[in-house]
Amino acid sequence: MLRTINQKFYSIVGMLLIMFAIGYAEVVYFMTQQARAAAQSQSIISVEREIHGLMNLFFEMRFWERAVFSQEFSNAEQRFGTLMAQLKTQLANLSHGPIQGEITSQLRAVGELLLRYEEDFNKLIQINTEQRLQLTRIDSGYQSLASSILNIRKPIFLKSLFVLTQFQMSYIDNQRESENQALQLMVESLKVKLSQAEALDDRLIGYLESYSRILEADVGLHRKFEMTSKRFNETSTALTDLLSTISGEAEVLLQREFVRAENIRGRLSRSFLISMAVSLATMLLVITLLARKILRPVRSVARVIHDIKSGNMGSRFDAGGDPEDDIVRLGLTFNEMLDSLKEKNQALVEYQNALEAKVGELAAREAEREGLIEELEVKNAELERFTYTVSHDLKSPLITIQGFLGFLETDAVKGNVERMKADCARIKSAAQKMQRLLNELLELSRIGRLINPPEKIPFGELAREAVDMVTGRMGAGKVRIEIAQDLPVLYADRQRIREAVENLLDNAGKYMGSQPVPRIEIGCRQETGENIFFVRDNGIGIDPAYQEKIFGLFEKLDPSIEGTGVGLAVVKRIFEIHGGRIWVESEGVGHGSTFCFTLPRAMDAGIREVTRNER
Amino acid sequence: MNDDPPVILLIEDNPDHAEMIIRLLRRYHASARIEHLSDGEAALAYLFRRGKYSDPLEYPMPRLVLLDLRLPRVDGLDILKQIKRSEELCRIPVVILTTSEADGDIAGACGLCANSYLVKPMDLEAFARMIETMGQYWLVWNRH
Structure with a gap:
């Protein structure tokens, strides 16, 4: 489920779309509900208001109804009619309005009652008019009767007439039935009196009877009025009650409507809250899904990439999950790629190491080759110098010999014996010098070629041997030679090293100058872990400028001192072929000199390959 | 003169x-x-009037310098270089008189403006002729 990125994407988008749609539908539904409730409340409020208006109209109409009867206002009847018409119209409107149920039937009853009310009212008006007519009739009947009686001209009847008048006035004022009866009785008694007095003629009887009839009719009319009025009042009361009831009911209805609207609002907000909670929960679900299915593996891949970038090649995707899942598969593929990369890298590193080793080997070989070339060049230069020096130095005595032989001839011709002797001496010395030179050159060339196997040499012992060898040449007892105690042991060609030391001692002896207490010291000092052997004298010393030069072949600082200038070159050569060094230390002329030499540590320790020097 | x-x-x-x-x-x-x-060393002291050679009357400037190349202390070519570098001495003819026939020496001396390079002959007769001619040339004929 939701394995591919497509599926994930579309399901999430779909979920979000559905949530959106539901949200919108909810909003629309809520708004519709609210609008409907509001409309209903509105209509109920208007109905209630109309009913209220109806009542007010009714009460106003009743006021005008009374006004009609009391005849206080001339336009009362007209106003009443208008109000009645309004009332009817309003009632009709209400019956066709939006109200329902009980109120409709009640309204119908109101209509019926209103019809009866109107009917009775009209009847009452009619009766009232008739009554007023009746009063006029009564009055005219009375007038006729009174004038007839007055015509009799008998005072006795006047009294009766007066009483009758009294009674009639009272009746007209009060309109009581008893008074009407009393009045009739008065008429009867008058009739009786008249008949007794024989004053009763036909016309009078007619008047009396007519009057009596009018009175009686008036009673009937009165009764009819009373009855109608009673019914009218009942109708009015019923109407009033009914309207009150309807008004009350409308109010109750309104109240109920308010409650209902309140309920709807409450329900809506509850639904809204629930819907919000559901949406939130769905969102959370989506986010969790997103995090579990997408973010976690993606983050793991990102972490791996970051690790790799910062050099941690061992980092791997480890979010787990369904291996068919696209992102998980991506991570796993990434892992495979990294593994193969690691393998290849390993191979590459190995290859590189091999290559480096080879390059190192080559470089070493190259260095060795270069070293050899350098050595060869040095040797070549040395050889050149050697050839040059040899040719120069061998030519010199030859020129001398040749030259003085020529002079000798001239001297012989001249007979100059003294000069001849001197020339011969020069020739002899040149020949000897040449012989010595040749011997030393032979020796020098031997040093380079022949080497004896190295052996352990206690240096003190070797120094003593050398001193023994040179003492004779130096003139016994003249130069004091001191050898230091506890000198180290060397490992070298014993014979050559002794030759070198002898040469150094000879050299020191030759350059003693006019030193009154000539002294030579043989010793060894330690410097940076190296044994530095030395032969120190207190002779003439060497200017620092010539300290290098003296080791050259045929170099002599002082031409007057005997020697070929080969000695120090031989010494240098001996130490060179041992891999050591030789140099001179002197503060200058008159301060004596110290010839120092070292041998490589291997020579000190006793391990030394000889082959290299034999090349 | x-x-x-x-x-x-x-x-x-x-x-x-x-x-x-x-x-x-x-x-x-x-x-x-x-x-x-x-x-x-002594030669340089003489030419530059140092030490005991400081008196120009006793040790006047030479008209000609005969110079061997292989010398103790200071090499002949060094002396040549110092003479030719010095404003006062550079006009003095310097004739190299040596046993060396090495190319390096000849090139070195020419490079340092030696006036002449002569190799000592083995035969005395030749030597004598060379000295005679050389002296004639540098002391009589040559102007410098």
């Missing part, structure tokens, strides 16, 4: 050779005064 005898400065370490050259010079150029020095 003045009337003082010309001075030839001979710088030669080999006493036998020096003796030969002096004898030959005396034979052919008897009027010349010969100053012989056997090492380079």
Whole structure:
């Protein structure tokens, strides 16, 4: 489920779309509900208001109804009619309005009652008019009767007439039935009196009877009025009650409507809250899904990439999950790629190491080759110098010999014996010098070629041997030679090293100058872990400028001192072929000199390959 | 040119050779005064009037320098270089008189403006002729 990125994407988008749609539908539904409730409340409020208006109209109409009867206002009847018409119209409107149920039937009853009310009212008006007519009739009947009686001209009847008048006035004022009866009785008694007095003629009887009839009719009319009025009042009361009831009911209805609207609002907000909670929960679900299915593996891949970038090649995707899942598969593929990369890298590193080793080997070989070339060049230069020096130095005595032989001839011709002797001496010395030179050159060339196997040499012992060898040449007892105690042991060609030391001692002896207490010291000092052997004298010393030069072949600082200038070159050569060094230390002329030499540590320790020097 | 005898400065370490050259010079150029020095240091001291050579009357400037190449202390080519570098001395003819026929020496001397490079002949006759001609050339004919 939701394995591919497509599926994930579309399901999430779909979920979000559905949530959106539901949200919108909810909003629309809520708004519709609210609008409907509001409309209903509105209509109920208007109905209630109309009913209220109806009542007010009714009460106003009743006021005008009374006004009609009391005849206080001339336009009362007209106003009443208008109000009645309004009332009817309003009632009709209400019956066709939006109200329902009980109120409709009640309204119908109101209509019926209103019809009866109107009917009775009209009847009452009619009766009232008739009554007023009746009063006029009564009055005219009375007038006729009174004038007839007055015509009799008998005072006795006047009294009766007066009483009758009294009674009639009272009746007209009060309109009581008893008074009407009393009045009739008065008429009867008058009739009786008249008949007794024989004053009763036909016309009078007619008047009396007519009057009596009018009175009686008036009673009937009165009764009819009373009855109608009673019914009218009942109708009015019923109407009033009914309207009150309807008004009350409308109010109750309104109240109920308010409650209902309140309920709807409450329900809506509850639904809204629930819907919000559901949406939130769905969102959370989506986010969790997103995090579990997408973010976690993606983050793991990102972490791996970051690790790799910062050099941690061992980092791997480890979010787990369904291996068919696209992102998980991506991570796993990434892992495979990294593994193969690691393998290849390993191979590459190995290859590189091999290559480096080879390059190192080559470089070493190259260095060795270069070293050899350098050595060869040095040797070549040395050889050149050697050839040059040899040719120069061998030519010199030859020129001398040749030259003085020529002079000798001239001297012989001249007979100059003294000069001849001197020339011969020069020739002899040149020949000897040449012989010595040749011997030393032979020796020098031997040093380079022949080497004896190295052996352990206690240096003190070797120094003593050398001193023994040179003492004779130096003139016994003249130069004091001191050898230091506890000198180290060397490992070298014993014979050559002794030759070198002898040469150094000879050299020191030759350059003693006019030193009154000539002294030579043989010793060894330690410097940076190296044994530095030395032969120190207190002779003439060497200017620092010539300290290098003296080791050259045929170099002599002082031409007057005997020697070929080969000695120090031989010494240098001996130490060179041992891999050591030789140099001179002197503060200058008159301060004596110290010839120092070292041998490589291997020579000190006793391990030394000889082959290299034999090349 | 003045009337003082010309001075030839001979710088030669080999006493036998020096003796030969002096004898030959005396034979052919008897009027010349010969100053012989056997090492380079002394030669420089003479030329630059240092130490005991500071008196110009006793040690006048040479008209000709005969210079051997292989000398103790200071090499012949060094002396040549110092002469040719010095404003006062550079006009003095310097004739190299040596046993060396090495190319390096000849090139070095020419490079440092040696006036002449002569190799000592083995045969005395040839030597004598060379000294005679050389002296004639540098002391009589050559102007510098």
